Amino acid sequence: MRHVTKPEANLFAELGFNAEEARQYQAGSQALIGQTLELKQQLMDELASWIEAHHLRHAEAAEILRVTRPRVSDVVNKKTSKFTIDTLVEMLARIGKPVKLVVG
Template identity: 45%
Template sequence: MKSNTTHTTPAGGNVFADLGFSPEEAAKLKAHSDMVIQTKLKLAKSVSDWITEQDLKQEQAAAIFNTSRPRVSDLVNGKIGKFTIDALLSMLAATGQTAELNIRR
């Protein structure tokens, strides 16, 4: 079955606006999405860097994080969409690191 693409949102564009949300709602949704992505990226990088610094094999890291080796592979390969912030925070805690939440107005 072949599908036809009728519209592509450019990089940096707002897919929520393209989906028909009001400009205000689209901006809020995009800001939230961007915040979640950046948070996941920072957490995943910290955990992945720790694995590298400790010179661990993925199997060893999986045992520390109480997860599977393929899950660690997803982490080190940057597949952050497969992880919740909570899961990443749990992995970070297992490394002995902590996270700090900053709220800006």
Template identity: 50%
Template sequence: MKQQPRDLVQNITQPDDNLFSELGFSDGEAARLQAESDREIALLINMKKQMMTEIAQWMQAQAIRQVDAAAIMHISRPRVSDVVNLKTEKFTLDALIGMATSIGKKVHLVVE
């Protein structure tokens, strides 16, 4: 007899749960790791927003329509709309860097 799917799932972590606690870390360590993870995620989101804002400002300064910007950046027009509307979850940082360089922007990464 085939095993039922419910037998395969032993633990489901809810979105607001601390994954590090679920993995067995002590409460203090789990809280520290969660806080560090949250900071890194916030930093990444801020970098994405900065890239998206640069692209949107370039479009505005050049009076370029989304369809024309899409052709220049080699992406679809709806993707340009997602950039302009800061939908960070739809893009990787490297994809945004590629878009920025395709419009002539220079991107510098500083690691401290």
């Protein structure tokens, strides 16, 4: 037997949590996903700005960042789902822009 959860469904409700718990867990999960996306976008913005400021072609940036040219295109086009935060932090470190974390 195979079950597919629809994108708009509450996964926590489908896992058997009561309605209130499922709503709370879903809201918390969405908040964390939003925070992760925001962080990835900030890191990608920094990389894209650096590429633009140095007037680099994607192939040149790829060589410096030690990634493929399509990966540079993905950064510039903000394809957040294709990157982990770790990968973006490593790329920034390679160009002399170490990331510092501030927990607020």
